[in-house]
Amino acid sequence: GESVGLHLPTLSVQEGDNSIINCAYSNSASDYFIWYKQESGKGPQFIIDIRSNMDKRQGQRVTVLLNKTVKHLSLQIAATQPGDSAVYFCAENILKGGTSYGKLTFGQGTILTVHP
């Protein structure tokens, strides 16, 4: 069945360190994998996505890695800052037709805490 989950529910890092947030998925039919950030009291905010035919994509201070062999997705945040403290969700999107079309399926979420 479809499921997107996370290995670690919480992650604490020092300011300036690099952070790695992991996600496991089971649906090989997903076309895109996406990372969202949710700050306290706010709605989720898009960070970066990666198409299923890629294995790496970089953004500003963030890198997403996709390993389809083991169905694993990770988000790396370089030089983590206190403002990065939030809940991070991985999600998947299926572009094919059918009932899953256009549906973002979210994982459980990882709480990232950055200590000054």
Added chain:
Amino acid sequence: DTAVSQTPKYLVTQMGNDKSIKCEQNLGHDTMYWYKQDSKKFLKIMFSYNNKELIINETVPNRFSPKSPDKAHLNLHINSLELGDSAVYFCASSQGVADTEAFFGQGTRLTVV
């Protein structure tokens, strides 16, 4: 200007009541969504509309009825509220159905007592 705005931000109501949550987006997007986030932060899609047409309707009780008067608005009406409906409800929009980047509202915290 707020891109996706939903009202109210907080809603406390008694069991059995009927309530509505309103959502508006000023991004010119074609697709709008309602998500429910439970106490464990799990986010699950409820409905999706594209150009006022329902395209995703997850297994949601009939007590929940979305209405899209135009593509900039997607309201959620809930009848006969139950304790288990307590959650944070998020409205979101995206340019199209296939877009991975959805813009979320601030959420409506619904508490049923």
